[in-house]
Amino acid sequence: xxxxxxxxxxxxxxxxxxxxxxxxxxxxxxxxxxxxxxxxxxxxxxxxxxxxxxxxxxxxxxxxxxxxxxxxxxxxxxxxxxxxxxxxxxxxxxxxxxxxxxxxxxxxxxxxxxxxxxxxxxxxxxxxxxxxxxxxxxxxxxxxxxxxxxxxxxxxxxxxxxxxxxxxxxxxxxxxxxxxxxxxxxxxxxxxxxxxxxxxxxxxxxxxxxxxxxxxxxxxxxxxxxxxxxxxxxxxxxxxxxxxxxxxxxxxxxxxxxxxxxxxxxxxxxxxxxxxxxxxxxxxxxxxxxxxxxxxxxxxxxxxxxxxxxxxxxxxxxxxxxxxxxxxxxxxxxxxxxxxxxxxxxxxxxxxxxxxxxxxxxxxxxxxxxxxxxxxxxxxxxxxxxxxxxxxxxxxxxxxxxxxxxxxxxxxxxxxxxxxxxxx
Ligand SMILES: C[S@@+](CC[C@H](N)C(=O)[O-])C[C@H]1O[C@@H](n2cnc3c(N)ncnc32)[C@H](O)[C@@H]1O
Numbered sequence: 326x327x328x329x330x331x332x333x334x335x336x337x338x339x340x341x342x343x344x345x346x347x348x349x350x351x352x353x354x355x356x357x358x359x360x361x362x363x364x365x366x367x368x369x370x371x372x373x374x375x376x377x378x379x380x381x382x383x384x385x386x387x388x389x390x391x392x393x394x395x396x397x398x399x400x401x402x403x404x405x406x407x408x409x410x411x412x413x414x415x416x417x418x419x420x421x422x423x424x425x426x427x428x429x430x431x432x433x434x435x436x437x438x439x440x441x442x443x444x445x446x447x448x449x450x451x452x453x454x455x456x457x458x459x460x461x462x463x464x465x466x467x468x469x470x471x472x473x474x475x476x477x478x479x480x481x482x483x484x485x486x487x488x489x490x491x492x493x494x495x496x497x498x499x500x501x502x503x504x505x506x507x508x509x510x511x512x513x514x515x516x517x518x519x520x521x522x523x524x525x526x527x528x529x530x531x532x533x534x535x536x537x538x539x540x541x542x543x544x545x546x547x548x549x550x551x552x553x554x555x556x557x558x559x560x561x562x563x564x565x566x567x568x569x570x571x572x573x574x575x576x577x578x579x580x581x582x583x584x585x586x587x588x589x590x591x592x593x594x595x596x597x598x599x600x601x602x603x604x605x606x607x608x609x610x611x612x613x614x615x616x617x618x619x620x621x622x623x624x625x626x627x628x629x630x631x632x633x634x635x636x637x638x639x640x641x642x643x644x645x646x647x648x649x650x651x652x653x654x655x656x657x658x659x660x661x662x663x664x665x666x667x668x669x670x671x672x673x674x675x676x677x678x679x680x681x682x683x684x685x686x687x688x689x690x691x692x693x694x695x696x697x698x699x700x701x702x703x704x705x706x707x708x709x710x711x712x713x714x715x716x717x718x719x720x721x722x723x724x725x726x727x728x729x730x731x732x733x734x735x736x737x738x739x740x741x742x743x744x745x746x747x748x749x
Contacts, residue, residue: 328722328728329719329722332715332718332719332722333585333719335417335711335715336585336586336589336712336715336716336719337589338413338416338417339413339417339708339711339712339715340589340591340712342409342410342413342708343591343705343708343709343712344591346705347592348364349364349365349701349702349705350596350597350600350702350705350709351592351594351596351597352594352596353596353644353702354629354695354698354699354702355628355629355632355644355695356596356644358629358632358633358636358641358695359636365698365701366402366403368401368402368403369403369697369698369701370693370694370697370698372398372401372402372403372404373398373403373697373700373701374693374697376398378619379615380396380398381618381697381700382614382615382618384398384407384700385618385700385703386605386606386607386614386618387411387605387606387607388607392408392411403701406701407701407704410704410705410707410708413708414707414708414711417711417715418711418732419714419730419731419732419743420731420732421731421732421733422448422451422452422731422732422733422744427451428450428451428454428482429447429450430443430446430447430450430478433513434477434478434481436513437472437474437509438474441738441739442474444734444738444739445543445734445739446474446475446478448733448734449475449478449543449733449744450478450482452566452731452733452744452746453478453479453482453483453541453566454482454483456539456564456566456746457479457483457484457485457486457491457539458483458484458485458486459486459748460485460486460539460563460564460748461485461486461487461537461563462485462491462536462537462538462539462563462564463485463489463490463491463492463535463536463537463538464491464492464493464494464534464535464536464538464539465479465491465492465493465494465538465539465540465541466493466494466496466530466534466538466539466540466541467479467493467494467495467496467518467540467541467542467543468496468525468540468541468542468545468549468552468553469496469497469498469525469542469543469544469545469546469549470495470496470497470503470520471495471497471499471502471503471506472502472503472505472506472509473495473503473506473507473510473516473518473520474506475495475541475543476493476494476495476518477510477516477517477518479491479493479518479541480492480493480517480518481517492518492519493517493518493519494518494519494520494521495518495519495520495521496520496521496522496523496525496528496530497520497522497523498522498523498524498525500522503520503522506520507520521533525549525552525553526548526552530556530560530561530562531560531561534561536561537561537562537563538561538562538563539562539563539564539565539566540553540556540562540564540565540566540567541565541566541567542565542566542567542568542569543568544568544569544570544571544741545567545568545569545570546570546571546574547571547572547573547574547575548574548575548576548579550567550569550570550717551575551579551582553565553567554567554717554720554721554745554747557721557724557726557747557749558724563748563749564746564747564748564749565745565746565747566744566745566746567744567745567746567747568733568741568742568743568744568745569713569714569717569741569743569745570602570741571602571741572598572599572601572602572710572713573595573598573599573601573602575598577593577594577595577598580593580598580713580716581593581716582716582717582720583716583717583719583720583723584719584720584723585716585719585723586716586719586720591712597709598709600702600703600705600706600709601706601707601709601710601712601713602706602710602741603703603706604703604706604707604709604710604740605706605736605740606707606736606737606740607737620651620654622696623654623655624651624654625692625695625696625699626692626696627653627654627658627661627662628646629691629692629695629696630658630662630682630683630688630692631646631661631662631665631666633682633688633691634662634666634671634674634679634682635669635671638669638671640669640671643669646665646668647665647668649661649664649665657676657680658679658680658683658684659676659677659679659680659683660676662674662679662683663676663679710743714730714743717745718730718745721745721747726747726748726749727747727748727749728745728746728747729745729746730743730744730745730746731743731744732744
């Protein structure tokens with residue numbers, strides 16, 4: 326089977342599975358409240374009901390020990406579904422980059438790098454070295470370069486196949502990031518790359534580039550990844566190294582990018598793209614993650630209880646109520662709800678009526694059911710992300726580029742971990 330045929334097979338395998346659960350991933354549980362319960366199989370919340378807080382957190386974070394263990398939950402139909410999702414993910418996950426790890430970051434270059442960024446840059450050293458050593462370009466553009474971490478490393482560590490230094494330019498729409506980077510590096514040593522403050526969607530790189538060039542992009546959010554890949558068409562860009570993220574910022578039409586996906590489309594929604602962008606796996610037993618799971622539950626409880634009250638007042642269509650600081654979700658529910666209800670000119674609820682409603686057994690049990698449905702919904706995130714990746718892979722093959730697609734980070738440390746290399 327040709328590479329294209331394999332990628333098409335993967336695309337269809339994932340897409341066909343996802344289509345059976347469209348009603349689940351296409352919208353938030355609360356968006357169709359109270360109908361949500363009709364769309365979620367009855368057994369889903371029931372199968373999860375007896376799991377402890379710790380087990381639910383482990384399920385949500387795909388804790389390996391929990392998944393490999395013999396918990397009776399995995400005998401239930403919901404447990405089997407979740408295993409099926411995991412198997413499909415494993416089957417089609419891009420292979421890990423074959424790291425020889427012969428390169429290390431110098432101590433001085435670790436300065437200013439937060440642990441996650443340091444990890445990412447370290448993991449990128451070998452693939453980037455391989456990328457550049459195979460090219461005959463003299464310049465590289467770091468798209469969405471932010472403060473310039475990656476540009477700094479590329480300009481210092483890599484040369485092209487002909488042992489030429491690479492002239493690096495970090496392009497970003499946000500000048501504050503660039504100013505802050507410039508200030509940092511200047512204090513410390515000479516910077517060997519340039520900043521260009523520009524919007525990649527309107528910038529014509531070909532007009533400023535002297536010769537053929539390569540582009541790199543680490544965590545190019547939303548459309549930026551698409552712009553980077555499209556730049557390979559009809560331009561002097563010879564190669565591109567891209568790690569995408571933030572699919573929720575994509576235009577819907579950019580989600581079915583390839584001809585093949587257009588012929589076999591997934592009916593993407595913003596909620597589905599958001600789900601793809603949030604897929605995560607975490608290290609087991611990390612107290613930070615338990616706290617963030619607790620916060621997530623608390624936020625959802627208040628938000629869902631508020632939605633129930635809005636529905637009581639015939640405002641079922643409200644889908645956004647604005648964010649609130651985390652501390653508001655740990656104040657009495659009535660304090661949170663009264664402030665929000667004022668926004669919708671609902672003034673006939675009192676502190677007491679809201680507290681009675683929130684603490685009632687019926688409300689609490691409904692809230693738990695909704696949260697449990699959510700935990701299952703979140704399990705579809707990674708498959709949605711994989712479908713986007715397969716679609717982009719197909720698009721690049723359709724353009725006759727040489728394509729390499731691989732996992733470059735451990736997803737438990739940096740979940741948006743897929744890299745693409747496209748070459749003409
Ligand atoms: C997630 S950050 C990644 C920053 C950096 N590459 C890194 O990994 O640390 C995405 C960056 O892309 C920039 N960006 C988004 N859209 C852009 C556009 N159309 N043109 C230029 N920069 C853009 C943002 O300002 C932001 O700095």
